[in-house]
Amino acid sequence: MGFGAVGKGVAEAILLKNDFIKENYGFELNIVAVADSSGSAISKEGLDLKSLLEIKSKTGKVSNYPVYGTDIKDMDVLDNVEYDCLVEATPTNIETGEPAKSLTIKAFNDKKNVVTSNKGHLALFFKELMDESQKNNVQFKFEASVGGAMPIINFAEETLSSTDIESIIGILNGTTNYILSRMTSEGSSYENTLEESQQLGIAETDPTQDVEGIDAACKTVILANIILGIPCTYKDVYVEGISKITSESIELALKEGYLIKLIAEVSKNALEVSPRLVKKNSPYAVDGTLNMATLKTDLADEVTVIGKGAGSLETASAMLTDIINIYK
Amino acid sequence: MKMNLVLELQDIPGQLVSVLSPISSLGTNLVTVIHKREDKNERGLIPVQITLEGEQNNLNAVISKLNEMQITILEVDGVILREKLTTILIGHVIDTNVKDTMDKINGLTGVSIVDFEVKLAGELESSAKLVVESDFGMKKKVLNKIQEIALEKNFLVVSEV
Numbered sequence: 062m063g064f065g066a067v068g069k070g071v072a073e074a075i076l077l078k079n080d081f082i083k084e085n086y087g088f089e090l091n092i093v094a095v096a097d098s099s100g101s102a103i104s105k106e107g108l109d110l111k112s113l114l115e116i117k118s119k120t121g122k123v124s125n126y127p128v129y130g131t132d133i134k135d136m137d138v139l140d141n142v143e144y145d146c147l148v149e150a151t152p153t154n155i156e157t158g159e160p161a162k163s164l165t166i167k168a169f170n171d172k173k174n175v176v177t178s179n180k181g182h183l184a185l186f187f188k189e190l191m192d193e194s195q196k197n198n199v200q201f202k203f204e205a206s207v208g209g210a211m212p213i214i215n216f217a218e219e220t221l222s223s224t225d226i227e228s229i230i231g232i233l234n235g236t237t238n239y240i241l242s243r244m245t246s247e248g249s250s251y252e253n254t255l256e257e258s259q260q261l262g263i264a265e266t267d268p269t270q271d272v273e274g275i276d277a278a279c280k281t282v283i284l285a286n287i288i289l290g291i292p293c294t295y296k297d298v299y300v301e302g303i304s305k306i307t308s309e310s311i312e313l314a315l316k317e318g319y320l321i322k323l324i325a326e327v328s329k330n331a332l333e334v335s336p337r338l339v340k341k342n343s344p345y346a347v348d349g350t351l352n353m354a355t356l357k358t359d360l361a362d363e364v365t366v367i368g369k370g371a372g373s374l375e376t377a378s379a380m381l382t383d384i385i386n387i388y389k
Numbered sequence: 390m391k392m393n394l395v396l397e398l399q400d401i402p403g404q405l406v407s408v409l410s411p412i413s414s415l416g417t418n419l420v421t422v423i424h425k426r427e428d429k430n431e432r433g434l435i436p437v438q439i440t441l442e443g444e445q446n447n448l449n450a451v452i453s454k455l456n457e458m459q460i461t462i463l464e465v466d467g468v469i470l471r472e473k474l475t476t477i478l479i480g481h482v483i484d485t486n487v488k489d490t491m492d493k494i495n496g497l498t499g500v501s502i503v504d505f506e507v508k509l510a511g512e513l514e515s516s517a518k519l520v521v522e523s524d525f526g527m528k529k530k531v532l533n534k535i536q537e538i539a540l541e542k543n544f545l546v547v548s549e550v
Contacts, residue, residue, distance in 0.1 A: 230550060305545050309508035310477045310516035314547070316506075317475045317518065318428070324550055338475060338549045342427065345550060 062138065062164055063150035064097040064123055067178045067205070070377030071148055072110045078381060086389040094142040100124030100132040103142050135160060139167055146387065148380060149177040155275055155295065158182030165190060169197045176383040178205035178376055184279035184295040187286045202383035203287075207280040208233060208352045210375035211368025215382065217288045217356060224358035226288055228328035231354030232347060233280040235370035236264050236271035237303050237323040241336075242348040245311050245320060251304060263350060273302035274323060274334040281325045281332055288356075293332060301335040314338055320346055391420065392448045394439045395464035396455070400429055405437065411454045417443030436463060461522075472528045473503075476535055478517040480544035482507055490538055499524035500531055 064072075075090050083089050091107040099122035102108055108129065116125050124130045133141050147168040151161050162182040168175050175194070177183075182190060183206055194201035204214045208231075217226055232238050236258065243254045255272065258264035270276045278298040285291040303323050314321050319338040322345055326333045339345035344365040347353045352370030355363050369375040398404050405422070412419050420440040429435040441448060455462060463471050482490070491502055504520035523531050532548055539546045 301545065305479055305514070306547075307479060307508075307510060307514070307516045309510055310479050310547065313506060313508060313516055313518035314475075314477055317520065319475060319549070321477070321547055326550075336545070336547045338477065338547055343550075 062096050062147065062160075063152070064095055064117060065150065065152065066373040067150040067376050067380070068095070068097070068148075069114060069117065070373030070375075071150065071380055072114055073374060074377040074381045076110045076114075082385060086385055088388050090384065093144050094138055095123050095126075096134065096138045097123045098134075100130065100134055101138045102126035102129045103131055103133065103138065104129040105143055136163060136167055139164065139171065144173060146174045146176060146384060148384070149175060149179055150380070151179060153179055153181040153270070153276075153279070155181045155184065155270070155279065158185040162186055162190070165201075166193050169193045169199055169201070172197055172199055174200040174387050175202070176205075176380050176387070177201075177203045178380055179203075180206045180276070180279035180283065183286075184282040187282065187294065188292060191286075200387050202387065203283065204383050205376050205379035207283050208354065208366075208368060209235075209370040209372060210378050211352045211354070211366055211370060212379075212382075213284070213354055213356075213366060214287055215386070216366060221356065221358060221361065221364065224360040226356050226358050228326070228357045229284050229288065229354050230324060230326050230328075230345075230357075232322055232345065232352055233325045233334075233354070233370065234271055234274075234277040234323055235350035235352055236268065237274075237277070238347070238352070238370075239263050239350045240272070241303060241306065241311070241321055241323065244306070244308055245315070246348075248308055248312065250308050251306055272304050274300040275302075277323060277325045277334040281327050281334055284325075284327045285332055289327060289329070291327075291329065291332070297332055299331075299333045299335065303336055306336055315341075322346075390442070390445060390448070392441045392443075392451075393464070393466050394441070394452075394455075394462060396437045396439060397434050397461040397463055398437050400424075400426070400433050400435045408437075408439075408455065408458070408460060411458075412439075412441060412451055415443075415450045415454065416447040417441045417451055469525045472523050472525055474521045474523065474528050474531050475549060476519050476521075476532070477547040478519060478535075478539065478544045479547070480514050480539070480542060482515050482517040482544065483509070485542040485544075490542070493538055494519075494521060494531065494534060497523070497527070497531060497534060499527055 094103040102123045158181045161179040165175050240254050278300045281298050285293050318341050321336050322339050324337040353367040355365045420442050423438040425436045500523040503522045507517045509515045521531050
């Protein structure tokens with residue numbers, strides 16, 4: 062469900078990797094339905110992903126898919142197809158969490174596994190969604206919702222399974238990291254740099270979710286719940302964005318050997334997204350659209366991960382990993 | 390016995406020699422000197438790690454002498470004595486009685502502002518850098534104080550991670 066940048070990325074990733082998955086994990090992925098806001102394409106034999114991507118890029122609508130294109134939309138799609146796993150990539154909605162929330166709960170009730178890149182429903186209804194998935198004995202995976210291709214949820218749960226994680230401090234939004242990095246290297250104002258980022262397609266036309274820290278706060282909630290076991294929702298996070306950051310403040314910080322970054326802090330003492338000072342030579346000093354996170358553990362001390370926080374194929378890679386982990 | 394010190398010195402010729410000369414005259418031997426140039430800050434201060442060897446009494450005399458010379462001793466044998474806190478304030482820093490802001494911070498025991506720099510941006514909100522030195526363990530208190538002032542005067546505080 063959802064065939065924007067992330068949904069298309071998943072289709073591309075499957076096209077590229079289906080043989081690899083068959084060879085290494087012994088199963089094949091068959092896409093039986095794809096839906097966007099126009100309608101859907103449904104075929105129990107499986108859709109041809111190449112022509113699906115072509116049709117979407119030419120006409121903008123998956124419902125134009127030959128023979129199997131339909132005007133069936135939203136929840137109804139799930140009732141019109143036999144499937145095993147819902148790959149949910151609809152736009153994040155921080156007001157209601159919809160349509161992701163309803164789609165996900167419906168899939169759970171139909172005993173289907175769900176893989177998502179969405180943040181809104183997780184930030185608002187984390188516990189409810191987890192309870193529903195457990196009640197129905199299905200798997201629910203959302204690695205892609207935090208940090209795109211940067212491994213963090215699976216990394217903490219599986220790779221660091223011997224340790225207790227005390228806190229996570231990181232840069233969880235690529236757009237703001239790009240803006241702050243450019244302001245630092247160019248000495249430019251916030252307004253000019255935002256405009257430049259919008260022209261480059263890095264910042265959205267309405268950049269509120271990124272620059273006001275809302276996106277990073279959603280990710281903070283997800284990490285707090287899943288990795289640190291702190292029951293919280295979006296309203297529990299203190300959020301301050303970067304729109305008040307001046308080029309002068311960046312210059313002053315540089316003089317003391319610091320950079321200003323939009324930092325998310327996840328710990329029992331603090332759930333916070335705010336501009337902070339980080340040492341120039343520290344692991345926090347990553348530039349451009351990169352994301353990073355330092356996990357403070359009891360046994361392994363600090364472990365840092367860095368990766369691409371956005372991008373169609375990058376985010377899809379995390380979703381494909383989740384799918385493989387469910388079915389391998 | 391050995392003693393490790395971390396001092397904060399000006400990175401200018403003569404400064405290191407002036408610190409090292411009391412060491413031999415007070416009957417201790419210098420074992421190593423490490424300049425941590427990569428940590429130099431804008432005011433030209435760098436941490437210098439010194440290892441000394443000598444009798445306890447003589448080592449104590451070196452500490453007293455350095456204090457007398459008003460040299461900042463950051464650490465003794467790995468124990469941190471002085472902490473530094475850097476924050477950036479964004480807001481109407483000058484118009485909201487800058488003296489009052491500084492007095493409130495300096496009013497805390499064992500705390501002193503060592504650097505304060507403001508950059509103005511016309512009628513817009515200005516940006517200030519505030520560096521505060523405090524006795525060990527006071528950092529959190531200092532930050533709380535700064536945040537309390539910020540709340541009252543509507544500043545955005547950008548603090549260290």
